[in-house]
Amino acid sequence: MSTARRARGRGHDDTEHDEPDERWAVSYADMVTVLMCLFIVLYAVSVVDETKYEQLKNGLAAAFGQSQTVGGGDLTEGLVIPPDLLVDDGVRDVAVRAAHEVDAMQRLQQQITDALAAQGLQDTVDFVIDERGLKIGLVGAETFFADNRADLTAKADAVLDLVGDVLSAAGNPISIEGHADHRAAAAPYDSNWELSSSRATKVARFLVEHEGIAGSRVQAVGFSDQRPLVDGDSAEALAANRRVDIVVESTEQEQVRGLIPGLVSAGSGG
Template sequence: MRKKSKRHQEHEEHADESWLLPYSDLMTLLLAMFIVLFGMSNIDSQKFQEMSDAFNSVFTGGSGVLDHNSMVSTNENTSMDDISNALNRKMNDLQRKEEENLVALKKQLDEYIEQHGLSEQLDTNLNQSQLMITISDIALFPSGEAEVKPDARILAKAIARMLEKFPDYEVFVSGHTDNIPISTNQFRDNWDLSSVRALNFMKILLLNDQLDPKMFIATGNGEYRPVASNDTSEGRSQNRRVEVSIIRKYQDSAAVQVTPVE
């Protein structure tokens, strides 16, 4: 009996090896961390090409935002800062090119307005979000109606031809009224009138088969987005309008300075 007790005591005095489990887990995590850090600090040609393809799809649908062969060599020391700087330069180029194109379109529209004596009925405005063409309702529709006048159809087709240069840009056509209520057999209120006017004008634009209907949106705003006071007849006249807006794709908080073409 005494011998059994002695052997049992010797067994209990063996060193505790339970610390090996957390130690091995820690070593595994450290190894994984170093592998990740190494991978982040080195970009081989295949990884760069995959990143390039991804950014191409985001910015231009895969049309060459990054040229791997010309921009970056295949050495594995290319930094993320280099890639970020290259992307920023490309984005700046895209913003500048877009600005130049929109400035040229505005100039073309302004010349059309002047040549046809429409300065009292049409106006253009280019800002950091869009190029907007504002058309007075008297240039487009008979009073209280939504059928586009024959002369206005010519105007719509001329605008559509100019929009051919921007086939992949979203175009919003929005109708607006003054705050005088309308109630007829055709229109219950100003919401209906402004919506149908915008839709009818947009449909004439889309008679041009070079334009993609999926890029166009027609909306009616009724009297709820005035640009002038409805307390005067002049203000109400300004509020009755249709706006055609070409939405920028490359917007930036800082204005891109471009000298308009004379």
């Protein structure tokens, strides 16, 4: 009996081992699925197609529980990063730095505006923030210079004294840019190049000698009549083109500065 039982037992065990173990198929199927997904992704990203790129990006974002974006990533208030920049490492850092630079320039603009307004001189300058930085335009040629002259008026001294107080603490490089209207220069200037350069130099000297701004931060350049703001021969056009701009230059990298105009435009609603 014992021998029979052992025989039956061996037969029973042999039957169990003769059946194929297919548990490996589950793991194999998972591996094949993962490989298929990998090749689909590789194929999709190898085709330069912004629409497919957006669909793939949003599909992966949804799969991983992240928010989707349309037309680029809105990484900072009012600033949409183009889709081609979304693949760059550190793009979020670039966008944030651009926003911080705009904030810094706007604070500087507000400080100058407040200082001038306290003396009733707020209408003597205008401002533009762009990829270069903050441009402070000295408005109204007669306010700052007599016709065909580079000597600063008493009102110009008052305005530059207030502007210089703010700029002395800023630390940014400053470009002083002189301009002239299209009429031919007269004595003591041989051309509008000398006239515009002399006006820029007068402003630069005032900021350095009277406001204590380091000369290493300042440059003066004349553009003659080559960069008019307004076309025509009217008194308004001539006065607008006869000007000096004080540019507080941004020290950020080019990639950061390139985002500033779009951010300023979005912030102003236009």
